Amino acid sequence: MAEVSRCGLVALVGAPNVGKSTLMNALVGHKVGIVSPKANTTRVVVRGVRQEGTAQLVFVDTPGLNTSTKAFDRQLVQQARGSLADADVVALVIDATRGFDAQAKALAESFAAKPDMQVYVLVINKMDKLTPRSKVLELMTAAQAYGCFTEVFAVSATKGGGVDDIAPALAKLLPEGPWLFAPDQATDMPLPLRLAEVTREKVMLNLHEEVPYAVGVVTTLLADDEAPVLVQQTLLLARDAHKPLVLGKGGGMLKRIGSAAREEMQTLLGKGVRLELQVEVKPRWLEQQNLLAEMGVLNMDTGDGDA
Numbered sequence: 001m002a003e004v005s006r007c008g009l010v011a012l013v014g015a016p017n018v019g020k021s022t023l024m025n026a027l028v029g030h031k032v033g034i035v036s037p038k039a040n041t042t043r044v045v046v047r048g049v050r051q052e053g054t055a056q057l058v059f060v061d062t063p064g065l066n067t068s069t070k071a072f073d074r075q076l077v078q079q080a081r082g083s084l085a086d087a088d089v090v091a092l093v094i095d096a097t098r099g100f101d102a103q104a105k106a107l108a109e110s111f112a113a114k115p116d117m118q119v120y121v122l123v124i125n126k127m128d129k130l131t132p133r134s135k136v137l138e139l140m141t142a143a144q145a146y147g148c149f150t151e152v153f154a155v156s157a158t159k160g161g162g163v164d165d166i167a168p169a170l171a172k173l174l175p176e177g178p179w180l181f182a183p184d185q186a187t188d189m190p191l192p193l194r195l196a197e198v199t200r201e202k203v204m205l206n207l208h209e210e211v212p213y214a215v216g217v218v219t220t221l222l223a224d225d226e227a228p229v230l231v232q233q234t235l236l237l238a239r240d241a242h243k244p245l246v247l248g249k250g251g252g253m254l255k256r257i258g259s260a261a262r263e264e265m266q267t268l269l270g271k272g273v274r275l276e277l278q279v280e281v282k283p284r285w286l287e288q289q290n291l292l293a294e295m296g297v298l299n300m301d302t303g304d305g306d307a
């Protein structure tokens with residue numbers, strides 16, 4: 001007898017920096033979401049697809065939930081909460097070394113208050129950093145006490161340990177239904193946005209303190225019928241004072257960002273890329289809805305973030 005097809009959304013939620021995007025990339029087997037050591041790297045809700053037997057798991061990586069009151073950060077949190085509400089399975093990701101910190105605790109308590117509303121699982125990530133490893137037992141006991149987690153996984157998203165157990169277990173929890181994506185599609189993120197995110201990751205990795213958070217990246221031209229593929233992007237800066245830092249001495253910083261981004265774009269596209277970056281100071285870009293939508297921070301279809 002043929003097995004039924006299953007398909008569902010698995011939202012990865014949690015505090016900033018716990019490794020949600022790294023985990024999603026490991027689960028999908030492709031780099032679809034950007035990663036950096038800095039908190040609040042993800043600004044865009046990214047979907048990544050994985051086939052597991054007859055099931056299609058659609059992972060939804062979300063911006064880390066934080067308690068910032070800044071309008072821009074609130075929009076990110078709203079996006080993350082929207083994805084959480086739509087999901088068939090909610091995977092709370094925690095950092096093993098931080099355990100149930102205030103953010104994770106608040107989420108776990110909210111799940112425990114409505115245990116039948118969705119299926120909840122817990123992913124204890126960064127196990128490679130936990131010493132002694134036996135400390136995980138305390139976390140497992142704490143998880144059990146919430147009474148809402150159907151499964152608990154202890155993994156290392158960077159080293160790979162335990163990650164392979166997640167998809168088969170989650171596949172069984174998904175509802176029956178037709179697949180939403182073509183089997184070879186890793187993400188539904190539009191290519192111009194995906195390429196802008198590649199550059200933003202290099203911005204996050206190379207610039208420091210408040211500067212990278214005030215930079216937005218927009219792809220203004222993508223000519224993929226040309227060889228090499230031509231990509232033009234604009235880095236939007238919120239402050240004039242950031243310009244010398246983003247450009248660097250003799251333009252060196254921008255060159256470094258550009259060449260790292262170009263290299264990754266070539267790997268992604270499997271073709272040569274010519275990347276042209278320009279920098280524009282646009283003090284209010286963080287409030288401009290059209291720019292935010294272009295960067296995927298706002299979902300135009302649902303009008304999210306209008307508040």
Ligand SMILES: Nc1nc2c(ncn2[C@@H]2O[C@H](COP(=O)(O)OP(=O)(O)OP(=O)(O)O)[C@@H](O)[C@H]2O)c(=O)[nH]1
Pocket residue numbers: 015016017018019020021022023034035036037038039040041042043062063064065125126127128129155156157158159
């Ligand atoms: N040691 C170790 N580091 C990890 C692991 N998973 C992720 N990291 C690192 O943790 C940092 C944050 O990873 P991200 O995947 O960007 O975290 P995130 O939860 O998506 O963060 P936000 O998007 O800011 O909410 C990066 O430096 C990762 O390399 C892990 O299993 N072990």
Ligand SMILES: [Mg+2]
Pocket residue numbers: 020021022033034035041042061062063064
């Ligand atoms: Mg992330």
